Amino acid sequence: MxxxxxxxxxxxxxxxxxxxxxxxxxxxxxxxxxxxYPVPRNLNYWWNFGVLAGIFLTIQIVTGIVLAMWYFASADHAFTSVEHIMRDVNAGWLIRYAHMNGASFFFIVTYIHIFRGLFYGSYKAPRELVWMLGLVIYLLMMATAFMGYVLPWGQMSYWGAQVITGFFSAFPLVGEPIRVWLLGGYAPDQAALSRFFSLHYLLPFVIAAVVVLHIWALHIPGSGNPTGVDVKDERDTLPFHPFYTAKDGWFAAAFLGLYAIVTYYAPNYLGHPDNYIPANPLATPAHIVPEWYFWPFYAILRSFTVDFIFPAKLWGVLAMFLSILLLFFLPWLDKSPVRSGSYRPVFKRFFWLLVADVVILGYIGGAPISPARVAIGQIAAAYYFLHFLVILPLVSRFETPLPLPASITDSVLHGEKAEAAPAGQKPRHGSVATAAAE
Incomplete structure (x- = not known):
């Protein structure tokens, strides 16, 4: 473009x-x-979250490097080294809280970025590879966050590692050897902590490399836009600088203000209090949960309670992994020729049902187990897969979309008087100026 x-x-x-x-x-x-770099002129504020994700990745890398200077990856001293950072290192509490809450905000903006892509059809041709590289970044984020959660070596760190790595033991024959290989032993200990610290330090740089590929792949077809209409000519676009650098800049400043408020005034709101208790392999917490950004997938895992051919635990682990992997196949599951959900009335309703469903799964995944919550989680998990595997293909096949605008420029003008065309150039067919001339 x-x-x-x-x-x-x-x-x-x-x-x-x-x-x-x-x-x-x-x-x-x-x-x-x-x-x-020309960018569609009608991008709304939902497109700001990609830039925000890059900002929070930078924050995580910088604060992580500083923390690594003081952290001691030892099962005997990891917890006390974190307390030393918080209490004795100059501004150590700020760096640690900025890193801890930066992870949560990184996931917040990434989830918004993903759901924006789902609504506006960012996975459709010719941007399939952009979407898939974004999902690879998301998977790497999940691995990095899990390993980082283990490093403080508190109660929830230890038992979270025990439970999460225990998922692999559900696979017959190969599961337990894989778990032992990941941990470097039969339970989380020094070997697990050392390798998790090493990988947690390395993976953000891998994420940064994939982000470069993600942006490179985006620049080949160009950015999508809220209408889903392809760029026709130069009037449909604006230069990225200064128009979108200004727009991204003030929005990022406002969002970083919210991040600063949480970091200063509610730094532990998104964490778990049990992680301020040193790890104790002999004392199991009453309620073991991962970080909040894993709760929807944890709810899907816990929704399988009955053995059927295979153990329920295996079905839960398979469903949890499948819930992410099926997003790679969205370009082929959704065959609608219209990209934007704004022009797909039936799709739009089911999209908001999906958002509500994921929120319910998140609540169930973070709440203590009860028969009622298990039943609600099972219904929500079933709907999640029903949406992508049944509803979305059927809607894309039988839905009648609304008429699309003739161009991005026409969608921006909304019937207002178009600017006069340059001398010697006729207005484009279908534009407001053309209609007025006729």
């Missing part, structure tokens, strides 16, 4: 010209996020 208005990069400063001739990095940045 390139148009004649997109100015070529022309360095003016002698040093920048010298740099551009030898290492054209400024040219690359200009083409990626500067005036050389």
């Amino acid at each position: 390139s148009f004649s208005w997109a100015k070529a990069y022309e360095p003016k400063h002698p040093f920048m010209r010298w740099m551009d001739e030898r290492l054209p990095l400024p040219r690359l940045v200009y083409g990626a996020i500067g005036g050389g």
